[in-house]
Amino acid sequence: MQDLEKMVNDYVNNELLDFNNIKLGELKGNNYKQKVLNRLFSRKWSRKAQFEEAKKYTEEKVDNILNNNLAFLFCYCFGGYKHFWSPTYPEPDWAEIFTIKYLMEYVLPIATTYNNGVNIEFESEEVALTYMNNTPQEGMDKYNDTLKKIISYINENNNYPINLSLVLARDFYDKEELLSKMKDYKKEVEKRFSLLDEEEKKIRLKRAETNIMWKGKEDLTNISEEEKNKFIYNSRILNEAFLDMDYELRGKEYFEKENLIPLLGSFGLGAGGEAWLHLASNKSSMVDFWAGMGILEIREDRIIEKIISRKQYDQIKDKLVKVKLNNKFTNISNNYSWIYVYQGKLPF
Numbered sequence: 001m002q003d004l005e006k007m008v009n010d011y012v013n014n015e016l017l018d019f020n021n022i023k024l025g026e027l028k029g030n031n032y033k034q035k036v037l038n039r040l041f042s043r044k045w046s047r048k049a050q051f052e053e054a055k056k057y058t059e060e061k062v063d064n065i066l067n068n069n070l071a072f073l074f075c076y077c078f079g080g081y082k083h084f085w086s087p088t089y090p091e092p093d094w095a096e097i098f099t100i101k102y103l104m105e106y107v108l109p110i111a112t113t114y115n116n117g118v119n120i121e122f123e124s125e126e127v128a129l130t131y132m133n134n135t136p137q138e139g140m141d142k143y144n145d146t147l148k149k150i151i152s153y154i155n156e157n158n159n160y161p162i163n164l165s166l167v168l169a170r171d172f173y174d175k176e177e178l179l180s181k182m183k184d185y186k187k188e189v190e191k192r193f194s195l196l197d198e199e200e201k202k203i204r205l206k207r208a209e210t211n212i213m214w215k216g217k218e219d220l221t222n223i224s225e226e227e228k229n230k231f232i233y234n235s236r237i238l239n240e241a242f243l244d245m246d247y248e249l250r251g252k253e254y255f256e257k258e259n260l261i262p263l264l265g266s267f268g269l270g271a272g273g274e275a276w277l278h279l280a281s282n283k284s285s286m287v288d289f290w291a292g293m294g295i296l297e298i299r300e301d302r303i304i305e306k307i308i309s310r311k312q313y314d315q316i317k318d319k320l321v322k323v324k325l326n327n328k329f330t331n332i333s334n335n336y337s338w339i340y341v342y343q344g345k346l347p348f
Contacts, residue, residue, distance in 0.1 A: 080124030090139030094294030
């Protein structure tokens with residue numbers, strides 16, 4: 001165990017938490033615009049091909065940025081919370097670190113060859129989750145406060161021409177106005193939902209169910225099956241209403257900024273994510289960082305950073321080893337005083 005602890009601590013301190021060791025890739029293409037687009041569209045970073053609509057939208061943004069000498073603003077849209085299934089709830093864990101370094105590597109060759117600036121902005125969308133998923137607001141506040149500290153630390157301790165930031169959707173408008181618009185728009189979303197085929201309905205409702213915290217802001221664990229199904233349905237409808245109304249309230253002010261290129265995680269592969277680029281969460285994972293947990297897979301010849309889902313965690317939890325850590329991030333969150341390690345090849 002001492003050898004394992006030393007190996008893991010050496011890796012965490014000398015590799016993972018070194019924010020100046022990111023690999024500088026090479027831009028390839030016939031001209032600079034094409035080089036940038038080739039980087040952004042490469043399946044190395046997304047695992048699956050980008051939607052044609054997203055490629056067209058992104059190319060228009062890149063054209064505008066280059067023609068007008070604007071800074072690149074890559075906006076990573078995410079949930080703004082840690083999923084309650086994770087042992088690290090409610091704060092960020094190693095998954096967030098994995099994804100941040102992955103995104104920095106993704107844009108680094110652009111940042112080092114473009115003189116007008118490259119920024120990565122994490123855009124937290126937790127504003128209506130208490131209302132939709134019964135998620136306690138205090139947990140989400142703690143998550144975003146901790147993530148701000150992580151981002152601040154990384155900005156202060158890397159030498160790359162990339163600036164990181166975090167913005168909260170709730171800072172752009174009055175929350176009560178948003179909720180009122182969502183309620184008014186609900187019938188329109190229900191009509192749209194009713195036109196879907198039954199299989200698609202099941203997929204969307206199942207996805208909604210996985211995000212509901214039955215024992216959260218209120219204790220809903222003892223409600224009837226009928227009430228449970230009604231809550232799941234409302235959660236799905238309100239989620240779609242939120243996306244539309246959020247965009248109505250701040251689309252032009254924020255998302256349509258002339259230099260903003262939106263990025264989505266794996267949830268961007270689902271319905272409604274066709275217009276924006278999607279990315280993997282790191283080199284070896286597709287699970288979104290806020291919905292998963294970061295662990296290390298230790299094989300004989302290497303250490304692999306993995307972000308695992310709730311289902312994957314349940315599959316391997318009895319074989320995970322909790323390793324104590326000593327590093328500068330322990331002052332930010334207790335979640336960085338340890339990490340789960342899986343020894344051998346993961347079964348997924």
